[in-house]
Amino acid sequence: MFRTFLSFASLTVVAVPAFAQDSVPAAPAAAPSAPALCTDRPTKSNFACTVPQGMVQLETDIGNWTRTDAGDTRVDTILYTNPTLKYGLTGSTDIEASIAPYATVRTRTAEGTQTLHGVGDLTLRLKQRLTDPAGQVQIALLPFVKIPTAKTGIGNGQTEGGVAVPVNIALPKGFTLTFGPEGDILADSDGHGHHAQLVGTANLGKAVTSKFTLIGEFWVARNFDPAAYVTQTSADIAATYLLRPTLQLDLGANFGLNQATPDAQVYLGVSTRF
Numbered sequence: 351m352f353r354t355f356l357s358f359a360s361l362t363v364v365a366v367p368a369f370a371q372d373s374v375p376a377a378p379a380a381a382p383s384a385p386a387l388c389t390d391r392p393t394k395s396n397f398a399c400t401v402p403q404g405m406v407q408l409e410t411d412i413g414n415w416t417r418t419d420a421g422d423t424r425v426d427t428i429l430y431t432n433p434t435l436k437y438g439l440t441g442s443t444d445i446e447a448s449i450a451p452y453a454t455v456r457t458r459t460a461e462g463t464q465t466l467h468g469v470g471d472l473t474l475r476l477k478q479r480l481t482d483p484a485g486q487v488q489i490a491l492l493p494f495v496k497i498p499t500a501k502t503g504i505g506n507g508q509t510e511g512g513v514a515v516p517v518n519i520a521l522p523k524g525f526t527l528t529f530g531p532e533g534d535i536l537a538d539s540d541g542h543g544h545h546a547q548l549v550g551t552a553n554l555g556k557a558v559t560s561k562f563t564l565i566g567e568f569w570v571a572r573n574f575d576p577a578a579y580v581t582q583t584s585a586d587i588a589a590t591y592l593l594r595p596t597l598q599l600d601l602g603a604n605f606g607l608n609q610a611t612p613d614a615q616v617y618l619g620v621s622t623r624f
């Protein structure tokens with residue numbers, strides 16, 4: 351979620367007008383229930399699950415605050431919602447779009463304070479699940495591109511992209527282990543070229559009850575900008591609660607582990623499918 355620049359479905363019953371020889375109506379046949387609500391929220395990890403074909407899913411921050419301190423400079427970034435809208439193209443493919451409609455970046459230095467307001471960058475993604483949804487191990491490909499819709503200071507004004515490979519492993523006693531290798535192509539800090547960034551996550555979730563889940567995560571990113579190679583690391587915690595079969599709340603906090611990483615990030619979010 352420093353990338354700010356990130357259950358059960360109802361049963362449908364269908365009546366079948368079949369009759370036995372004694373004219374007693376047969377029992378209604380139940381259609382298979384839709385897959386459980388599965389999201390890429392909270393934390394920075396993605397998941398291999400996709401939105402069911404023909405359905406729409408919304409995953410969004412309700413509020414998202416990040417603080418970065420560097421010497422005598424403090425930067426606070428606030429996102430007033432940050433929606434990701436998904437649509438299921440097939441049973442194993444969905445398309446996704448996300449943008450922060452309004453963001454505030456406040457920079458405080460010894461000389462004073464500067465505040466910027468505006469829309470964030472637009473990110474488009476395609477998720478292709480590669481494995482059987484009933485399997486213990488789930489894998490997907492997740493290519494994405496960031497389109498520079500934000501003004502300078504909120505975004506960097508450059509087109510960037512990459513591909514992630516979410517890997518989810520179901521473990522005994524309600525645990526799920528998730529890995530998130532990712533490769534990015536980012537703009538150089540001088541604006542005259544592009545360079546690679548490698549990202550990794552290790553995420554362990556525990557379903558405490560059928561509705562409540564706790565998550566712990568370690569995140570690392572290695573940026574190969576020609577101006578200076580930078581490594582960022584964070585320790586993240588989060589929780590989700592299922593209010594209804596297709597309505598989930600989440601909250602979380604991320605804590606930077608070195609000077610190159612934002613010091614703290616706190617967020618509250620909601621996800622639903624319709």
